[in-house]
Amino acid sequence: MPTSPHPSHNSHAPAVEWLVFDLGGVLVEVAPGAEIIAELARRTATDPAVLADLLRERFVEKPFSAAERFQLGELNLNRFADELNRTLRKPISTTILEQAIEEILRGEKADMVALLAELAADWRIACYSNTNPVHWAYMRRHYGFFEYIEYAYASQEIGYAKPDRRGYDAVAAGLSSVPEHCLLIDDRQINIDGAIEAGWQALLFTDAHTLAADLAARGVCRRCGQ
Numbered sequence: 001m002p003t004s005p006h007p008s009h010n011s012h013a014p015a016v017e018w019l020v021f022d023l024g025g026v027l028v029e030v031a032p033g034a035e036i037i038a039e040l041a042r043r044t045a046t047d048p049a050v051l052a053d054l055l056r057e058r059f060v061e062k063p064f065s066a067a068e069r070f071q072l073g074e075l076n077l078n079r080f081a082d083e084l085n086r087t088l089r090k091p092i093s094t095t096i097l098e099q100a101i102e103e104i105l106r107g108e109k110a111d112m113v114a115l116l117a118e119l120a121a122d123w124r125i126a127c128y129s130n131t132n133p134v135h136w137a138y139m140r141r142h143y144g145f146f147e148y149i150e151y152a153y154a155s156q157e158i159g160y161a162k163p164d165r166r167g168y169d170a171v172a173a174g175l176s177s178v179p180e181h182c183l184l185i186d187d188r189q190i191n192i193d194g195a196i197e198a199g200w201q202a203l204l205f206t207d208a209h210t211l212a213a214d215l216a217a218r219g220v221c222r223r224c225g226q
Contacts, residue, residue, distance in 0.1 A: 023131065031106060
């Protein structure tokens with residue numbers, strides 16, 4: 001396994017040592033946010049607009065929402081349920097809430113897992129995900145792509161979520177690297193912007209084919225896009 005930064009074909013770009021992947025929306029299919037809110041509104045007879053505020057997950061507006069605090073590890077599942085039930089018109093049990101959270105995950109993206117396997121042959125791979133303990137446990141239990149990931153970081157475990165600079169700094173330090181040698185692949189522009197502000201390299205993810213081409217253009221995946 002490589003232990004030193006790989007040079008880039010772009011002489012102006014710093015070398016890349018770590019490819020750091022987001023999970024939801026990149027390696028994992030997730031239900032659309034509107035669908036999640038509509039289903040919870042149906043189950044709890046609650047106004048979708050109220051739920052949208054409770055379940056906000058952008059980490060740019062304080063006070064943080066219940067869902068954001070859940071992703072930061074400030075709330076466990078029971079306390080998250082308690083927070084929601086203070087507002088929901090029809091309370092939801094912890095068991096049903098856990099099931100509903102798991103149903104948001106729709107499985108691994110096969111084309112991305114194949115690309116990840118190809119990249120792992122030559123590159124060091126990590127992940128950094130804004131997630132919660134229910135999703136994290138479910139993914140670690142059910143998804144095979146973790147075999148290609150050397151280090152896995154979750155917001156609720158490190159206490160910081162993207163785009164907070166402290167999260168990027170903590171991950172780079174955990175990888176015994178420096179920010180400019182870390183390349184984030186994420187599907188949210190706000191997270192890409194945060195990574196760049198923290199000194200990282202970053203690529204906005206749209207699909208596996210485009211990512212392979214973007215990586216090849218950087219000299220990161222010389223076999224990609226062939």
